[in-house]
Amino acid sequence: MRLSTKSRYAVTAMLDLALNGTQGPVTLADISENQSISLSYLEQLFAALRSKGLVRGVRGPGGGYYLGREADTITVADIICAVDEWVEYTRSSAYRGSKDAQPQTTRALWDDLSEQIFDFLDDITLSSLVVRGAERATASVPETAKTLSLGLRGEAA
Amino acid sequence: MRLSTKSRYAVTAMLDLALNGTQGPVTLADISENQSISLSYLEQLFAALRSKGLVRGVRGPGGGYYLGREADTITVADIICAVDEWVEYTRSSAYRGSKDAQPQTTRALWDDLSEQIFDFLDDITLSSLVVRGAERATASVPETAKTLSLGLRGEAA
């Protein structure tokens, strides 16, 4: 399991697609500007996302990216696995019998933890994140703010 | 939030302390051998763990490390934070008004996700992992395996 800023870039970019992709594709240039990530780094991330079918690219002017599936079928685990691959103990070698048999035990316990984390993240979909965010925003908006909700899209600082 | 092999080293080392620290301190040399991590890398990790009070060192011959608190009060989130610090969006700058107000939105959604993950990991203690592992080991051993349970310790490949 691995979770880094790279994962964050990928997840927030996918959230951008989920939020803005309803009316036409979203360009990487937009995402790059919105989230201040370099364009070609985004290209690299999206190459990985595309190869896993998580996004769908449309070329030419007016083109951009759509989500590859419905937002409620794309999980955070999917995205992280696509760009940051789940590092599962690649160093398998050291297994000669050490004095007490702890390596197997701690390894099994870690594997269990890793699986718990995966299952947790595999239950969180893009749409569930968006819904939670919307709920939170409407719930916590003070009544004064509701009157002037113009450029507001469901969030506060 | 950041989760890497470094975190895994720290968590498994702490599990080693939880499992073996009941009768006397555990030396880094033992952990190094058991889990094939270099001794001085362990020293670096334990310096961080010690500074957060998660472990307690005992010098001199017969020395080693104990857990700094009871195993049921040390969470996975504690350990990860100690060695890998929780990266929270250090790049705060780019906040000039971009055309649509998405950066704040995606950022808020990520922050929410990050918090969900933290809360999840902050609910998993060392002792809960050990207990789960013990349950799994006794529960899931097929009766055929029990007879020949020699090198077996509760997991299969």
Place this chain on the structure above:
DNA sequence: GTAAAAACCAAGTAAATCCGTTGGTTACCT
């Protein structure tokens, strides 16, 4: 049918991080 917009692709790079090494010093037990 040409120009521009955008996805796609490949190579290279400064900086950071990972993991380990070396070479110590202190504290403590026998």
Place this chain on the structure above:
DNA sequence: AGGTAACCAACGGATTTACTTGGTTTTTAC
């Protein structure tokens, strides 16, 4: 006194991160 082990600091190769440059293809618009 001598050995054990925690502590400490600095360095270094390998890898990863995030970005840059410089393209090519596909598609729309004029």
